[in-house]
Amino acid sequence: MASRDNHYEAAFETFLRNRRVPYVAVDEARRSLAADEGSLKNVDFLVSAAQSRTWLVDVKGRRFPSGGTRQFWKNWSTRDDLRSLARWEQLFGASAQGLFVFAYNIVGEWSPLPAERLFEYRGALYGFVGIRLREYACHARLISPKWETVAMPAREFRRLAEPVENFL
Secondary structure (H helix, E strand, O other): OOOOOOHHHHHHHHHHHHOOOOEEEOOOOOOEEEOOOEEEOOOOEEEEEOOOEEEEEEEEEEEEOEOOOOEOOOOOEEHHHHHHHHHHHHHHOOOEEEEEEEEEEEOOOOOOOOHHHOEEEOOEEEEEEEEEHHHHHHHOEEEEOOOOEEEOOHHHHHHHOEEHHHHO
């Protein structure tokens, strides 16, 4: 089950339920153990889509805009997220693909999506934007060696990311 304490994941799960998209929420309490590489960060959701595709979804919650300087399109992740999601793709096989879903909590007058594509959850608005793991990994650059975080340049992210409905 997805963490009900994480409002980004809870909002995304409600979004899926409201659209009657088949999914499984994954228990994140413990990391999975893989024979050759130690532990793997679990995905947040397994989502069934058209053409027998399964999306291995890792939800990344961000505010839009974020920070005191009104930064837009924050899309950071960790190297561990990339490594684990890539390994899950291998384990699930060709019909499964990794997908980062950036769940943007709208906190200003700007939004990553048009108003009709925003989702209301518990009085807050969310914009769900997806990007395939392979595209994200190809363009991600290290932003913090200490925290092992990576991010895509905002321009590339905006070009490649799509409303999550396009993946369903």
